[in-house]
Amino acid sequence: MDSVVGIGEIGCNIADGFSNYSQYKVYKINVDDDLDSTDWSWASYDVDENSGYEKDGVYRFRKQDSPEQYEKNCPNLGHFFRNIKGGVLFVVSGSDSVSAATLAILQQIKDCDINILYIKPELESLSPDKIKHEWVVFNVLQEYARSGVFKRIYLVNNSEIEKHLGEVPVIGYYDRLNEMIVSTFHMINVYNHNEPEVSTFSEPDKINRISTIGFVNFENGEKKLFYSLDEVKELCYYYAINKKKLEEDGELFKKIKDQVKNDVKTGYGIFATKYAEDYSYVVAHSSEIQRKKSEKST
Numbered sequence: 001m002d003s004v005v006g007i008g009e010i011g012c013n014i015a016d017g018f019s020n021y022s023q024y025k026v027y028k029i030n031v032d033d034d035l036d037s038t039d040w041s042w043a044s045y046d047v048d049e050n051s052g053y054e055k056d057g058v059y060r061f062r063k064q065d066s067p068e069q070y071e072k073n074c075p076n077l078g079h080f081f082r083n084i085k086g087g088v089l090f091v092v093s094g095s096d097s098v099s100a101a102t103l104a105i106l107q108q109i110k111d112c113d114i115n116i117l118y119i120k121p122e123l124e125s126l127s128p129d130k131i132k133h134e135w136v137v138f139n140v141l142q143e144y145a146r147s148g149v150f151k152r153i154y155l156v157n158n159s160e161i162e163k164h165l166g167e168v169p170v171i172g173y174y175d176r177l178n179e180m181i182v183s184t185f186h187m188i189n190v191y192n193h194n195e196p197e198v199s200t201f202s203e204p205d206k207i208n209r210i211s212t213i214g215f216v217n218f219e220n221g222e223k224k225l226f227y228s229l230d231e232v233k234e235l236c237y238y239y240a241i242n243k244k245k246l247e248e249d250g251e252l253f254k255k256i257k258d259q260v261k262n263d264v265k266t267g268y269g270i271f272a273t274k275y276a277e278d279y280s281y282v283v284a285h286s287s288e289i290q291r292k293k294s295e296k297s298t
Helices: 008-018 067-072 097-107 128-146 158-165 173-192 243-248 252-259
Strands: 002-007 024-032 045-048 052-055 058-062 087-092 113-120 152-157 210-216 223-225 232-242 265-273 279-286
Touching: 002 008, 002 097, 008 024, 008 087, 008 097, 008 113, 008 173, 024 097, 067 097, 087 097, 097 128, 113 128, 113 158, 113 173, 128 152, 128 210, 152 158, 158 173, 173 210, 173 232, 173 279, 223 279, 232 243, 232 252, 243 265, 252 265
Parallel strands: 002 024, 002 087, 024 058, 087 113, 113 152, 152 210, 232 265
Antiparallel strands: 045 052, 052 058, 210 223, 210 279, 232 279
């Protein structure tokens, strides 16, 4: 079973989406704005009056005056993470102040196989101080991933997902975006654990650790990435095709091979399904730190 750790409001909301699938054990870390150190009777255990408490499967940090204080006062989460092992997807957005504790938290699970899922917020809705903080978290996590401290960082931009979804009503807006992120990531993960009918997959180059996910329009081959990644060096396609179509459609293989022709290193896998509809997903990899989109907004 893979573990998903969500930190902050955004990270926890996305982690909640993964809890709908039995393949994941979900951990959530957030802030309690109303934490009162004079009344701990309702806290289950692992209480630290300076930092927070654990209750109902969520670790609640005491609200701090600045992002730096979240890092400085990060508690020992050994009991909270007592059963965590193997693969970990750590979900975070730099727009949440508690994200400043990310490195301190990750240090406590450093023996796990860690991937980062970074949610790029809409910067125009943030204050100047939050924009600066987001820029720091965004770049530091990329640098750590690129150096091999983490296995990979997946970048997701809410604005890009909105473009792919089209018109999204106000009520349920972020639910729709989060559902798209979770379902796409989950399906790619599912096919990574299944045997393809045909495959040219190979491990991405070790230097290409900055990535994004997306889906492909199967009719015209158009890629719809969840982050506009600069300097894409590798692409990996996942085709989930109805088994009967794989058995009978003589043009299908040629169509897929034409779609995956690129100027960069490319791999693909074709998977047989029982679904009536066909689905196509893509993962893009780069070695370049993605800085421009933050710098334009600071």
